[in-house]
Amino acid sequence: MRRTGKIYSIILAIFFLIWILVPFLNDCFQFYSEPSVSKRENRTLARKPLFNINLLDPYPKAYETYFKDHFVFREPLLQAHSFLNFFYLNRSPDPDQVDIGKEKWLFNGGDDKLIYQGKKNLTRDQIQAIVQILHKRALYYHGKGIRFYVCFAPMTQEIYPEYLPNNYFRSPNGTQTDKLIAAILKDMVIPFIDLKSALIASKKFGRLYQKTDNHWNCFGGFFAYSAIIERMKKDFPLLKPLKKSDVIFKPTSRKGGPLAITIGFDKMLKEDDFLPSIKNMHAMTGPKAGYPPPYWFAYKDEYENVYVNVDQTLPKLFVIRDSFFDFTMLFLRENFSKTVVIWDAWMYGANKPLIEKEKPNVVLLMIAEPLIGKILDAPPDY
């Protein structure tokens, strides 16, 4: 018996040595290597740091980052980790980026969470500065005879708090968005459209936000459109807002969105959505003017979009937007003779040169709630 035990001891010792040596040998000889870019993490993996005897302190951390990034079989191990965490522990495999809510709703972590919990705030001066910027813009557009509207696309947390995890609470003192909106409403010049209230009121019609993405779905996009166009109609009575019955929402299912990709479950967590089609569509893609996008902007093709309508008596619209506008564009362009949509790399600038050329009747500024502060980074005369 003792001899048998000894044999197993030897087997275990040898197995353990081989097991821990494989990654080490792989690091030396690179018989298996991961790609240098992680699609799932959306980043380039760390490179091996150079050893410099005169600069020792940062070396261990840099080397450890490299080692972690290039650990043998990292991708399959991450996939297995995601699976065990998500299905076995009901926990986000990447809790810094994604929170798992009730009924497998995924919520954006990071800034969204900090803003919602009141841990990230704009200072009073920053709020005043944003109000000032918007105020000046309103006056500038007004001087050109243009109607200007501002709206913020609310975070999923604001519309569907009931699906948040139990330890995830809204700041009792209000968020930075609450404070900014209060300041904007005090300013009599900035025409603000409150999408949050409109969306909450429309929840009864169906799910408005995606479960695996931080954006609204096309149904939510439609109700955001309704709130915007109803407000514009007060200034442009001739506008004919689309009704829900004017649109066919065909149910569809696709792979999970970016939040699902982040935790490695885009194939497993499907996104049930709708494919909208307008019964009597009048707008279509128009020729782009070819405005040059900022050189650092990753989605250059998305910088400028143009739509033209068969009815040329309608007013012209100019939109400064981010990704939230994707699901609203389809509807809004129906109400304008020409719609120019600019995604200016999250600067949310006044886009004065483009305005001078396009001469729109209406300018709409739509900002995703967590990105409101970005407006402060725009060059003053941009």
Added chain:
Amino acid sequence: MLFSSLLFLYQFLPVTLIIYYLSKERLQSIILLLVSLVFYAWGGPSYIFILVISILINYFSGLAMGSGESKKRRKTFLVLGVIFNLLLLVIFKYTSFFIENINFLTGLFGTPPILIKKIFLPLGISFFTFKGISYLFTIYRRETAVQRNFIDLALYISLFPQLIAGPISRYRDLAPQLKDRTHSFDKFSSGVRRFILGLAKKVLIATPLSYVATQVFTIPVEHLSAPQAWIGIVFFALQIYYDFSGYTDMAIGLGRMLGFEFVENFNFPYISRSFREFWRRWHISLSTWFRDYLFLPLAYHTSRKLPKEKYFGLRTDKLIYLIATTITFLLCGFWHGAAWTFLVWGLIHGFMLILEHLGLGKITNRFYKPFQHVYMIFFLLISWVFFRSETIREAFDYLTIMFGFGSQSFHWNMLFDYLNSGTVFIFIIAVLGSTRLFDKLSGIARSWTGSSRSIIRAGSVHILNLGTLAFIILILAISTIFLAGETINSFIYFKF
């Protein structure tokens, strides 16, 4: 570098084992010292000088104590050595705490605060300074000879398996092994088993338990309900046990792989029925350190100073126990962290020990045994609230809610957010594993291998060994998956 990290397990450890076993026996201690210094330097190369200073202080203090017969001389160098060791600890661990509190007090009188640069806590300073003090006391008491070999003393203080979380091996226990260690496949293999079990305790049990505990402890007080608070503290109690004992298991396992035999540090503390028993089972190397180098000398010196009378109705021996226990546990709490919460934690333990000594122990001994456990666990959980909380205020708020004085109503469906099947499974394993059940089951399984029928015996031996091997491999693989999961670092913004 933590033992439960990919870098340690898959780079540092294989390199260390290869170099160690390929080098000649007389060089093995030097190799171990070098890798221990690299291990330490990995946590911050600039801080290596603190460890080196500690080694030098203890080495020369030891030499000074051993170079003469005079007890006075030995005492002088013992005191100097201990003061130097404690000075290192105080400067790096407690300065910020003291300044913060001085600033608070002077702030009440409008005095401007003292501003100091942030002091980073060097890795394992609490452990290696205590090992240094243990060495000095051992030499002072002449339990072993002075260590004249610098390499061996440096290795004792900096030995990497014990460097950042103990166990705090006594010099007299480790001294013979610094010179002469036995290596065998059996010992190596038992080290591997112990290391992997420790790794699994840390990664597969303590970490998932910490998710629940952290989730509860981050709920704002106004949203917390009593059952949630109890769940949070129970999970934390198990988390801290598995975390710490898992780390000790890894240290003991690594020691065996390198030919050492370290002291045990945990012995199923949660089956204790009194605080007295708890401290014989929890962090044994620390409690015995405090007993031998603080409590007993303190009690001895106080007993010599105090005339044998009654004080406040207490006999002298009781009063001495009271004073020595209070001071010992106050400092024991402070050793765990530079915050008032740790002091209170230590005081609760000291207070419970005093009560048990003064008569509560006799009363609880008469209880039905399960009630003795309930008594012990109940007060232990209360003490853990202080250990887990950031501030005293936070701890009291938490306790208020635990005892039903919170404003938040409770809905049973809230529990299901924490207690999904996976968490419940881990919780059950954690609870059972904190008792002797698995030990007993493995004893029963081993008893089959002693069957008189040779076929049953042979079959049992193979099944048991194969099962153990498969289990060890499985938990190593799953632990690696979880360690790899910690490497994720998504850059989410530009996905949108």
